[in-house]
Amino acid sequence: MSTEGRRHDRDRGDHLWVVEEAADVVRPEPRVTLPEDAADTDRWGRSEEVVRRVGPAVDFLYDRWFRTEVEGLDKIPAGGALLVSNHAGALPPDAVQIMWAIRRELDRRVYMMGEHVFGRLPVAGWMFRRIGGVEADPSTARKLLGEEGQLGLVFPEGTKGTGKHWSERYRLQRFGRGGFVRVAMDAGVPIVPVAVLGAEEAMPIFGRLDGLAGMLGLPYVPVTSMVWLPVKFRIRVLDPIDVHLGHSDDHTQQMVSEDVRAVIQRTLIDLLAQRRSVIWG
Template identity: 45%
Template sequence: MGDAEIIPIGTRGRPGRGTGTAPSSAARGLAGKEARGASGQGAAKAKGAGSGKSASARSARGGPRHGADRAATDAPASSPAPQTGQDSASEAASAAAAPTPRPPITTEERAPGAGIPVGDWLAAFQYAARELFGDEWEPELARLLAFLRRRVTGDYTVDEYGFDPEVTQRFFLAALRPIAQKWFRIEVRGIENIPAEGGALVVSNHSGTIPVDGLMTMVSVHDHAGRFLRPLGADLVFRLPLVGTLARKGGATLACGDDAERMLRGGELVGVWPEGFKGIGKPWSERYKLQRFGRGGFVSAALRTGVPIVPLSVVGAEEIYPLVGNLPAVARLLGLPYVPITPLFPWLGPLGLLPLPSKWLLEFGEPIRTDDYDAAAADDPMLVFNVTDQVRETIQQTLYSLLMERGSVFR
């Protein structure tokens, strides 16, 4: 502490407005009378590291006067001038304040990293690449660059629904995975009920105000079963800008009989949430009570194509945005099915969009086979309703048993 060099304030700069050869009258006026009178000895008296109080006054007024006579003898400030009779403190003060034209300050190395040798750069780059991609960083990086170039040049293929598997795998699922694993800590059961190949229809309960459960199901199915789940979405999804585009890129298509049958015939794993908006928009008091299962359209699609129906029960999605209120007037105005009020939204603004970190359980039930029925079965409304009820009951019962099993919402 004691050894620290004390740099008096104002000793390095030029006094006054700084451009002229003499201090401005304002600067001279600032300096006290006695200081001005003592200027003759003041400069000589100052010793060693100089004392802060008087130094500022001195530099404001004394410096230039000294500088003026020194400049003639002492040459430019930057050149190592011979020290003749004056002590170092006043020398420094006057030299800094010298009104002589100083040579322009130049920076020889302009690039911020120019001083670092190329080898170090390469090493740092390699280290970063290895950190990011692991030991196989070179092919990985090459693959990433190739991927970026394909994206920039449009050199990729989408299927007839607009599904972009590459971007889904690399971006959408990668972005959702941490949410699924770390935030909701999803536990998946009965994944073996999803057939390894061929068409199948996953039917799930729907909840959570925003269809986050659909996204989480997509991630879980992809990570555990290794297949893309192709969701069927309401027409509202495809009317919304951005949402509709992302949905199609992520593999969704319109929830209608034509598309469902087409996808199932094409051997895709299709996900459907027959409760629709009634399911996600139901109030908190009705949580885990299945709503009406549409008109059974998904069953007739499965019957027509003969694919198995896999019931899926999702526990935990109800609690992410507890829907405690609704704004029907605003919803009508915006053309939306409902406008939610949750404990956090809209009170906290965008922060209210943060889902509560509930613990999720996904249980895939035993597949319900439909290939035993004959071709006319899909046109038999009674049979369709029976199968619909069977699926609905299965999901509801599984929900109850999962709820019994679950200790706490957040654990």
């Protein structure tokens, strides 16, 4: 490949100088052989090594403690999708149960799309990213879900869901302004609603110390069981909703958001009706 520059007549050509490949005219950089463990994370910071290390503990929770049953995994599309689920429990175990079910049954990664606040937390923020946590940002969703074809998981209720009182169990909270619909639309991927039963009782909130929460700058400080109770978990994956409609106005966004919330709420009631025991399912 020629590295000779050629000057064009400025009055006639668009180019001042013609170079076939800019990288070829700069002195080459040192070539290095990287050790195999140079970086054990993907570009989003997820570490397969960390996931593998926590695997035995999660296996125990999934198989023995919560005895998780999952149905409808075949409804998850082969490409990118945004999983949308209900969220509950003072320290909610639902995300890990969903992620683990999909990892074990479909051998696919799930990236949990959380609030930016996770990144501020020492240790927990680090752990969140290493097991597949990313911020719920439109540009991140476009790349991760739209271009890479990965699965994202969001909980639109946020801390309103996890911080709700025991008396409000099985009642889904507001889905905010439906920002997750915009995220899916921007990424061009379907929304897959997921209903989870069990998180409500795994670590119930019997009271909240709002004054202390305010002092500590936390969303809530719960009066709770402090440990996960061994309740039966049931996960049902529902039919995907195609939101690649071309309509991105706020009204459409809100309508789709309400539809998704309603279908998860109905399914949660349905799962509840089928359940005979909180512990045994």
